[in-house]
Amino acid sequence: MLDFFTIFSKGGIVLWCFQGAGVTESFTGPVNALIRSVILQERSGNNSYTHEALSLKYKLDNEFELIFVVGFQKILTLTYVDKFIDDVQLHFRDRYKNELEQKGSLKLLNNSFEFGNEFKMLLREAEASGKAKSPAPMRSFKESEKSQKTVKSMIETKGGDKGKEQSGKKNKNTKKDEAAKGDQVKAPPTVQKVTVENGNQGLTADEIMLKKREEFFRKHMAAPPEKTSKSPKPQKPREKPRRVWDISGKSGKSTKTLDYSDSRNGEDSTNEGEPNQDGTLPESMPGELLPVECDSSDEDDIVEEEDGEVAVVGNTSSISSKKAGGFGGMFGMLKGLVGSKNLTQADMEPVLDKMRDHLIGTSSAKGSICDFILGEAEMYTFTALSVASTVKQALQDSLVQILQPKRRVDILRDVMDAQIQRRPFVITFCGVNGVGKSTNLAKISFWLIENGFTVLIAACDTFRAGAVEQLRTHQRRLNSLHPPEKHGGRPVVQLYEKGYGKDAAGIAMEAIAYARNQSFDVVLVDTAGRMQDNAPLMTALAKLIAVNMPDLVLFVGEALVGNEAVDQLVKFNQALADHSMSDKPRLIDGIVLTKFDTIDDKVGAAISMTYITGQPIVFVGTGQTYNDLRSLNARAVVSALMKA
Amino acid sequence: MEKDANNPFEPYMETLRQQLEDQDPVFLIGIIVALAVVVITLFLKYFLTSKTVCSAVLLVGLCDSGKTLLFSRLLSGNYKRTQTSITDSSAPYKAKNDKGSTWTLIDLPGHDSLRPQYLEKFKSAARAIVFVVDSAIFQKEVRDVAEFLYVLLTDTVICRNTPLLLVACNKQDITMAKSAKLIQQQLEKELNTLRVTRSAALSSQDGSVGGSLFLGKKGKDFEFSQLPMKVEFVECSARGSKGEDGAADTESLELSLAKL
Numbered sequence: 040m041l042d043f044f045t046i047f048s049k050g051g052i053v054l055w056c057f058q059g060a061g062v063t064e065s066f067t068g069p070v071n072a073l074i075r076s077v078i079l080q081e082r083s084g085n086n087s088y089t090h091e092a093l094s095l096k097y098k099l100d101n102e103f104e105l106i107f108v109v110g111f112q113k114i115l116t117l118t119y120v121d122k123f124i125d126d127v128q129l130h131f132r133d134r135y136k137n138e139l140e141q142k143g144s145l146k147l148l149n150n151s152f153e154f155g156n157e158f159k160m161l162l163r164e165a166e167a168s169g170k171a172k173s174p175a176p177m178r179s180f181k182e183s184e185k186s187q188k189t190v191k192s193m194i195e196t197k198g199g200d201k202g203k204e205q206s207g208k209k210n211k212n213t214k215k216d217e218a219a220k221g222d223q224v225k226a227p228p229t230v231q232k233v234t235v236e237n238g239n240q241g242l243t244a245d246e247i248m249l250k251k252r253e254e255f256f257r258k259h260m261a262a263p264p265e266k267t268s269k270s271p272k273p274q275k276p277r278e279k280p281r282r283v284w285d286i287s288g289k290s291g292k293s294t295k296t297l298d299y300s301d302s303r304n305g306e307d308s309t310n311e312g313e314p315n316q317d318g319t320l321p322e323s324m325p326g327e328l329l330p331v332e333c334d335s336s337d338e339d340d341i342v343e344e345e346d347g348e349v350a351v352v353g354n355t356s357s358i359s360s361k362k363a364g365g366f367g368g369m370f371g372m373l374k375g376l377v378g379s380k381n382l383t384q385a386d387m388e389p390v391l392d393k394m395r396d397h398l399i400g401t402s403s404a405k406g407s408i409c410d411f412i413l414g415e416a417e418m419y420t421f422t423a424l425s426v427a428s429t430v431k432q433a434l435q436d437s438l439v440q441i442l443q444p445k446r447r448v449d450i451l452r453d454v455m456d457a458q459i460q461r462r463p464f465v466i467t468f469c470g471v472n473g474v475g476k477s478t479n480l481a482k483i484s485f486w487l488i489e490n491g492f493t494v495l496i497a498a499c500d501t502f503r504a505g506a507v508e509q510l511r512t513h514q515r516r517l518n519s520l521h522p523p524e525k526h527g528g529r530p531v532v533q534l535y536e537k538g539y540g541k542d543a544a545g546i547a548m549e550a551i552a553y554a555r556n557q558s559f560d561v562v563l564v565d566t567a568g569r570m571q572d573n574a575p576l577m578t579a580l581a582k583l584i585a586v587n588m589p590d591l592v593l594f595v596g597e598a599l600v601g602n603e604a605v606d607q608l609v610k611f612n613q614a615l616a617d618h619s620m621s622d623k624p625r626l627i628d629g630i631v632l633t634k635f636d637t638i639d640d641k642v643g644a645a646i647s648m649t650y651i652t653g654q655p656i657v658f659v660g661t662g663q664t665y666n667d668l669r670s671l672n673a674r675a676v677v678s679a680l681m682k683a
Numbered sequence: 684m685e686k687d688a689n690n691p692f693e694p695y696m697e698t699l700r701q702q703l704e705d706q707d708p709v710f711l712i713g714i715i716v717a718l719a720v721v722v723i724t725l726f727l728k729y730f731l732t733s734k735t736v737c738s739a740v741l742l743v744g745l746c747d748s749g750k751t752l753l754f755s756r757l758l759s760g761n762y763k764r765t766q767t768s769i770t771d772s773s774a775p776y777k778a779k780n781d782k783g784s785t786w787t788l789i790d791l792p793g794h795d796s797l798r799p800q801y802l803e804k805f806k807s808a809a810r811a812i813v814f815v816v817d818s819a820i821f822q823k824e825v826r827d828v829a830e831f832l833y834v835l836l837t838d839t840v841i842c843r844n845t846p847l848l849l850v851a852c853n854k855q856d857i858t859m860a861k862s863a864k865l866i867q868q869q870l871e872k873e874l875n876t877l878r879v880t881r882s883a884a885l886s887s888q889d890g891s892v893g894g895s896l897f898l899g900k901k902g903k904d905f906e907f908s909q910l911p912m913k914v915e916f917v918e919c920s921a922r923g924s925k926g927e928d929g930a931a932d933t934e935s936l937e938l939s940l941a942k943l
Binding site for chain 2: 045047048049050051052053056067070071074075104436439440441443444445446447449451452455489490670
């Protein structure tokens with residue numbers, strides 16, 4: 040049934056492997072894919088993974104630094120696999136404890152671990168147990184507990200159901216299940232009463248129903264048992280109370296004023312704080328703009344919703360004070376835990392909760408971070424006194440690992456490559472409204488010009504008022520900073536625009552063709568900002584990217600964004616994947632993190648964005664002038680994040 | 684004349700002796716114990732540091748270049764199946780030279796997200812670095828290889844210690860494998876371009892500049908001989924030409940390691 044089973048060390052040496060009968064392909068490929076995508080990216084939420092036709096389950100053993108992986112066909116559903124892995128792990132550990140405890144890998148290399156026989160035995164056991172569980176047969180009435188109760192016991196009396204002892208009944212009840220739960224309420228204290236065997240059958244169906252109803256109401260009364268009357272009547276049907284919605288309950292407004300069903304005879308009812316009902320036109324907005332009305336509850340710091348999403352609303356000062364207190368308090372608590380040899384998951388829970396709160400305070404997205412925090416807890420077993428420093432170090436390493444780019448990030452080198460191939464290097468900027476796409480586009484073109492490349496800016500934002508003029512102004516400024524005379528007589532920056540209202544994808548295609556003809560080195564495509572929920576605009580963006588196949592698709596996100604980043608990135612990636620025609624859709628290749636100077640140490644957005652997409656942060660925008668463009672330093676960001 | 688030389692010291696010795704005798708014996712013992720502790724500490728420090736500093740040989744390289752198999756072959760000669768490493772492995776290695784010196788052989792994971800942190804941990808202890816390159820798919824990976832090599836060569840700690848850099852062109856048993864000479868030429872060309880783009884790269888947001896060190900000599904094309912550390916190119920095959928049961932073809936590598 041199993042395709043393969045491997046046991047290998049974290050250092051990469053395979054200690055023992057088993058390949059199922061008739062399986063010819065090597066399993067190295069799928070297991071490597073498992074390691075890279077799951078273990079290294081710290082997504083240890085569930086322990087299974089699918090790779091083509093195979094389904095893989097794994098288990099980490101952190102004490103001896105081993106990994107156990109089992110693979111089987113995806114279409115099979117084997118129920119015994121989880122327990123099987125656990126059994127194998129225990130047996131392997133017990134058998135080879137001595138060799139595994141050695142420091143250094145020599146023993147691992149020199150030993151050949153003969154585990155085949157034990158494995159076969161365990162596999163047989165597991166398969167047998169999987170088959171043996173046939174569905175339990177239904178109990179006959181005689182065996183059930185109900186038949187053993189008396190009629191009298193089910194009618195409740197005043198002192199009736201005080202005793203919860205079911206000692207007599209328990210001897211008879213060999214099966215514990217949901218019936219027992221109900222019995223606790225109904226259990227007759229009078230055990231010594233002779234139970235009439237078939238007492239129930241003497242009653243008619245109606246009386247049985249009545250009895251059942253009594254028990255039901257009694258259970259749900261939640262009143263002290265003494266209060267229950269002899270035969271409780273069902274509750275009086277009350278009138279349905281009028282619903283009062285909190286949101287609508289603004290001061291001064293009442294439901295009466297919102298009730299428009301009465302006919303008004305032309306008299307203006309002037310209540311305070313109520314919108315005008317006389318015939319003023321809606322379009323004119325005389326005088327100052329009215330501010331947006333906010334609920335007073337928005338002043339609180341962090342409102343946590345039911346489904347785990349955290350909306351960071353409100354003053355940064357309150358957040359920072361909460362953060363400062365929380366973290367110091369957490370480590371103080373950790374310092375209290377001294378001397379425990381091996382911390383279990385339960386011990387870690389309060390610590391992890393506090394850490395979670397701290398990271399939320401720095402505007403990381405809660406859901407994504409928690410997965411890997413708990414993953415980290417699995418990866419390390421703690422042995423010594425300095426729990427606080429171990430936890431901190433582990434977390435720091437893990438965060439740095441997330442922020443490290445998984446591929447080479449060197450834009451200048453790639454532009455040079457494209458130059459050699461005589462084609463322009465196309466970079467597309469996408470993002471929601473107002474994050475700084477046009478500004479950072481200008482900064483990046485400045486940087487490219489400084490390094491001797493020629494840039495064509497494609498104004499594909501055909502919607503926002505003044506977008507094209509903004510880019511034209513940038514072009515003029517950049518050309519004055521680097522006059523054409525110094526660069527061989529041709530202007531270093533040119534703008535390709537077709538005005539407003541046209542199709543963005545068409546403009547982009549023409550711009551790239553123009554750049555190829557005029558041998559520009561880089562094309563920067565500026566798109567309009569759009570909300571991730573706006574389906575037609577997302578379709579348009581996906582079409583632009585799918586049709587033009589840019590070399591780099593950069594998502595521009597601001598560092599202040601908080602939990603929204605997760606939603607934005609997920610939806611953008613989803614839209615790009617859905618609307619592309621090919622098998623390998625172009626997704627977001629990199630992230631530009633803007634407005635980094637506005638946050639001091641609340642750098643959690645960087646972590647959230649990188650974790651969600653797995654793509655590196657290519658640029659960091661730290662201001663509004665041309666020079667304010669930086670690259671990301673993972674260590675500095677993480678140390679700023681962990682500053683307690 | 685000797686007597687004259689000794690005479691000036693005599694009175695000093697006398698006074699010293701008298702002073703020592705005047706002192707409380709407990710006080711004297713305290714001073715002696717303190718001196719002994721200091722001496723022993725210095726002794727131990729000298730011994731320990733001279734043992735651990737620069738006594739490791741690191742196996743680095745891109746993912747899937749064959750480091751872990753090479754590790755296994757060098758240590759025990761056995762062929763072992765391997766998977767992607769996620770932590771380092773280390774073991775003592777006995778060199779095949781007359782002196783029989785031993786040092787630690789450390790195999791670092793090659794995956795992009797783990798590489799920097801393990802390099803940070805072990806680079807100060809490196810006496811030699813074996814940079815393993817997959818010769819068969821070198822053409823596709825040349826830019827990644829060059830970038831990693833650039834990071835190694837411009838690292839301040841490595842530049843200070845100047846360990847021996849052995850570029851091991853692995854997987855020579857595959858027919859399409861490139862020779863060491865070709866790999867050297869390609870890397871030189873690539874590093875030539877890379878040093879220009881890296882020094883022009885953006886500084887990171889706290890002000891520290893990335894590539895501050897310029898490799899080689901300005902104005903001339905980059906060559907490995909321009910570096911302060913010694914760079915050697917060797918060919919090897921961890922799998923061996925005869926497959927799993929045969930011996931590995933790592934003789935030139937072992938010879939170079941023996942010269943350490």
